[in-house]
Amino acid sequence: MEQIKEQKCQNCGGTMVFDPEKDLLRCEFCGSTIDLSQENPDSGGVAGFDFDSLQESASVPDAEALPIYNCRSCGAEIIAAPEQMTLTCPYCRNNLVMTEKVSGSLRPDGVVPFKFTADRLPSLLQEFYKDKILLPKDFFSAGTMSDITGVYVPFWIFNGDLKGLFTYSGQNTMSHREGDYNVINTAHYILNRDAGVSFRDLPVDVSGKIDDALMDSLEPFDLTEARPFDIGYLAGFAADRFDVPKKDISERAEKRMRNSANAIVDQMAGAGYMNVHRLRGDFSADMKVRYLLLPVYLFSISHNGTDYSFAVNGQTGKVVGNIPTDGKVSRNHFLKRFLIAGGIVALIVLIKYLLGW
Amino acid sequence: MKKILRIISVLLIAGMILASSSVFAEGEDRVLDPGDLFTSSDIESLELSLTELESGFGVKGLLAISTEADRDGLSLADYLEEEAGKRELSQYDAFAFGFDPETEETLLLLFGEAETKAGTYREYITDTAAQYREEYSDWGVLYVPIALMKSVYSRDTGENAGDTALPDQEGSVPSSDSAENAEPLPELKAEDGIRVYDMAGILDPDDITAVEKRIVELAASVKKDIVIYTDTKTYGMDISIAAADLYDFGGFGIGDDNEGLILYVSMDPLDRQWWVCATGDDTMSLYTEYNANILDDILYEDFVSGTYGKGILNWLDGVENLYKKGAPFTPSWYPDLPLPERKNDPSSPRIFDETGTLSADEIAEYTKTAKEISDKYGLDVVVDIVNIDPKFDMGEVEYAETLYRTGGYGFGENYDGLLFTVYPSRGECWIYTSGNGAEGLKEKGHERIIEHSTKKLGEQDVSGAVAEFLSNYGYLRKTGRVKRSLGSWFGSLLLSLGIGGATGGISLAGAKRKMAVPAIATNASAYIVGDSVNIGRVSDDLINISTVRQYSPPYRSSDSSGRPSSGSHHSTSSFSHSYSGHSGTSHSGSGRKF
Numbered sequence: 019m020e021q022i023k024e025q026k027c028q029n030c031g032g033t034m035v036f037d038p039e040k041d042l043l044r045c046e047f048c049g050s051t052i053d054l055s056q057e058n059p060d061s062g063g064v065a066g067f068d069f070d071s072l073q074e075s076a077s078v079p080d081a082e083a084l085p086i087y088n089c090r091s092c093g094a095e096i097i098a099a100p101e102q103m104t105l106t107c108p109y110c111r112n113n114l115v116m117t118e119k120v121s122g123s124l125r126p127d128g129v130v131p132f133k134f135t136a137d138r139l140p141s142l143l144q145e146f147y148k149d150k151i152l153l154p155k156d157f158f159s160a161g162t163m164s165d166i167t168g169v170y171v172p173f174w175i176f177n178g179d180l181k182g183l184f185t186y187s188g189q190n191t192m193s194h195r196e197g198d199y200n201v202i203n204t205a206h207y208i209l210n211r212d213a214g215v216s217f218r219d220l221p222v223d224v225s226g227k228i229d230d231a232l233m234d235s236l237e238p239f240d241l242t243e244a245r246p247f248d249i250g251y252l253a254g255f256a257a258d259r260f261d262v263p264k265k266d267i268s269e270r271a272e273k274r275m276r277n278s279a280n281a282i283v284d285q286m287a288g289a290g291y292m293n294v295h296r297l298r299g300d301f302s303a304d305m306k307v308r309y310l311l312l313p314v315y316l317f318s319i320s321h322n323g324t325d326y327s328f329a330v331n332g333q334t335g336k337v338v339g340n341i342p343t344d345g346k347v348s349r350n351h352f353l354k355r356f357l358i359a360g361g362i363v364a365l366i367v368l369i370k371y372l373l374g375w
Numbered sequence: 376m377k378k379i380l381r382i383i384s385v386l387l388i389a390g391m392i393l394a395s396s397s398v399f400a401e402g403e404d405r406v407l408d409p410g411d412l413f414t415s416s417d418i419e420s421l422e423l424s425l426t427e428l429e430s431g432f433g434v435k436g437l438l439a440i441s442t443e444a445d446r447d448g449l450s451l452a453d454y455l456e457e458e459a460g461k462r463e464l465s466q467y468d469a470f471a472f473g474f475d476p477e478t479e480e481t482l483l484l485l486f487g488e489a490e491t492k493a494g495t496y497r498e499y500i501t502d503t504a505a506q507y508r509e510e511y512s513d514w515g516v517l518y519v520p521i522a523l524m525k526s527v528y529s530r531d532t533g534e535n536a537g538d539t540a541l542p543d544q545e546g547s548v549p550s551s552d553s554a555e556n557a558e559p560l561p562e563l564k565a566e567d568g569i570r571v572y573d574m575a576g577i578l579d580p581d582d583i584t585a586v587e588k589r590i591v592e593l594a595a596s597v598k599k600d601i602v603i604y605t606d607t608k609t610y611g612m613d614i615s616i617a618a619a620d621l622y623d624f625g626g627f628g629i630g631d632d633n634e635g636l637i638l639y640v641s642m643d644p645l646d647r648q649w650w651v652c653a654t655g656d657d658t659m660s661l662y663t664e665y666n667a668n669i670l671d672d673i674l675y676e677d678f679v680s681g682t683y684g685k686g687i688l689n690w691l692d693g694v695e696n697l698y699k700k701g702a703p704f705t706p707s708w709y710p711d712l713p714l715p716e717r718k719n720d721p722s723s724p725r726i727f728d729e730t731g732t733l734s735a736d737e738i739a740e741y742t743k744t745a746k747e748i749s750d751k752y753g754l755d756v757v758v759d760i761v762n763i764d765p766k767f768d769m770g771e772v773e774y775a776e777t778l779y780r781t782g783g784y785g786f787g788e789n790y791d792g793l794l795f796t797v798y799p800s801r802g803e804c805w806i807y808t809s810g811n812g813a814e815g816l817k818e819k820g821h822e823r824i825i826e827h828s829t830k831k832l833g834e835q836d837v838s839g840a841v842a843e844f845l846s847n848y849g850y851l852r853k854t855g856r857v858k859r860s861l862g863s864w865f866g867s868l869l870l871s872l873g874i875g876g877a878t879g880g881i882s883l884a885g886a887k888r889k890m891a892v893p894a895i896a897t898n899a900s901a902y903i904v905g906d907s908v909n910i911g912r913v914s915d916d917l918i919n920i921s922t923v924r925q926y927s928p929p930y931r932s933s934d935s936s937g938r939p940s941s942g943s944h945h946s947t948s949s950f951s952h953s954y955s956g957h958s959g960t961s962h963s964g965s966g967r968k969f
Contacts, residue, residue, distance in 0.1 A: 216907035235893035274899040352879040360875025374856035
């Protein structure tokens, strides 16, 4: 049996959940609240997340070794997935936190709490649909939002300092006239440059079961609102720990930084020269990483037998999702404008002709 | 050591001389004087001139002065050929000149390019050289070929021949026709009745007769005197002065102002040219620079090809037209000066076909249609199919305006009407309007009428072009617009489709952009720390410099002969608005070299 912790009201013993609207831990029965920002999170004297000492690959235990938890309220036995940090008892709806997954070297450095409840999702979705004029007409009204889940998604936040030495070729030309001839002199150069670029707070999601494209599209998060980690923030929400190999995530973060840094240095290194080409050189990266839990609402919409996944940034309200384009709507959109514009031009031509202009 | 170095340098110089391509060592063997008739300074000065000629123009010269005794009985020709053969002059651009002081025989041999350039002047050079013996002695006889060869080559390259005076000689070398030595101008007398003086012998008897006859006709019709004078020289004067003096002192001209023209043709082989001298107020006012150029163009074509009689006759036709109508060449309908008083003449043809393309039935039909439009809208409708002659050189607008004014067209005090001119050879049409002729003819209507008729001209259908004009103009006056061609409607349809398609496409693309689905981020530009970007210059090393030369001559306007052109079909003459000869009488004139 693994260790779990329940968020219980000290007043009445009821279940406590985190209320994003009030930014407080609130008892669902008596309404008493706890301000987590005033509390000192108990780390148990153990150092937190250490990226450098993390193993390169995460192990994925097989099903037979899945941990079993006992609900303290009703005693039910509950099996949790390896990456789950929280779960809700399916019998008594008690919110449970697996403490061993949020302590020691697995303890997150911080959490950005949810800023709004799931009740706001329909209005956010409506705002999202406003300019999506090629959607099927019945997509929003007939489709249903299902599997709405508020999840604290694990992210590694990268700070990187990139440095490198580069060599380019470049040219300068000068021309003048000699009689009937244009004389063009081209000077060829080798340009040696050293370059450095720093990046801060690049988030990369480290949950293997959530689509990376969805998570990347939810950026940016305002990490200045990150709070020191307290399991109280997890009450009422799902939360997963990281379960993706460290090497994959590091490479992904580094690649994004290199792409941006290379673009900058290629643009600026040859200033004052023409036909500049890189001959050799690359960046080396010095990375520092934090582990944060960032708020995301996940849900899907079913339309014509297909499920479309959506994600909402639990801090900013930004909505992203896979949406279908209706072919008929697209055709009508094009035809309508084609006929209106073409018709106006034809009318003008006709009027000019009739008036003899 | 010094001695050895001196010997080596002499040997080197000698080797260079021997290796040179010149058959003449420096200053030697260019002048042959077996009889020692010349002093050393005479020979030196001739050799210097020959050296200058070779260095300036690349032509080698050999001079020889010898009697039969000096030549051991050889003829001058054999002697000269032998000496030229010894020096292999036939391998070069060269000449050899020989003079026998006893017989006064002169001989000129030409080799290579010299034959091409100076061959036509051979007789002139040998005759002229002989003439200088009396005043400049035997030295002058040998010098003249050098001077004349220099003139020939200078003329060919356009360079200034420069000063031909030699050191240690008194005075300058006389030119062939200098004022100091010139013969006096011949005395012509108008009362003799002769008007063609062919001293140069360029006209055959039939030409002279035809020209004389033409001049008599011209004098009777326009009351102006014309004199034709040809010679091989200008008597030490500028040709314009010579022409003026011949005319003035010869008593030519008709009327108080001595109205008339003299054409002086100088056939000097080194400077062929002509000058036309105009006398009298009427003549001088008509003989403008523009008209002079046109008349000179006529002479130039025939003079260059050597058909002098034909050229003069054509020129006389232009002169007569100039006096009668104010321009050397005018359309057939152009009235004589003074222009008649402007009035509407119902008898003037409204369908005027200068080319004779339209049949009588077509002319009748179109005349009827034009009259219907005229009666209905109160303006004169005229069509002219132009027979353009390159010599007319009259712009389309000027042509139409002149025809309309002088043809008796237009209704009312504003001469209301329009003239449609068709140029079949050019495939062009023009519309000239007067008074209310422009009424209803907006820019678009004007453009479409021209477009329809031009299309017919493109199909070689002149009659169709006229029919289109009358039909479209009538329709325009009736409805306010001109029918558009099928091609024009099709173009508009394509435009509508294009704009519609572009609008629909752009809008759809914009809508699709908003439907973008989530994508994995590939860069981290939003996370760059603002002032952290640092690009440091370590070194910039120059590797090499490459050079490319592109031939790109600047645009030079020229006619087919390569001579710069003035932009029109006329070459340019020298022209003088006002000058005087020795009589003090004022003249104008123009001339050209050929």
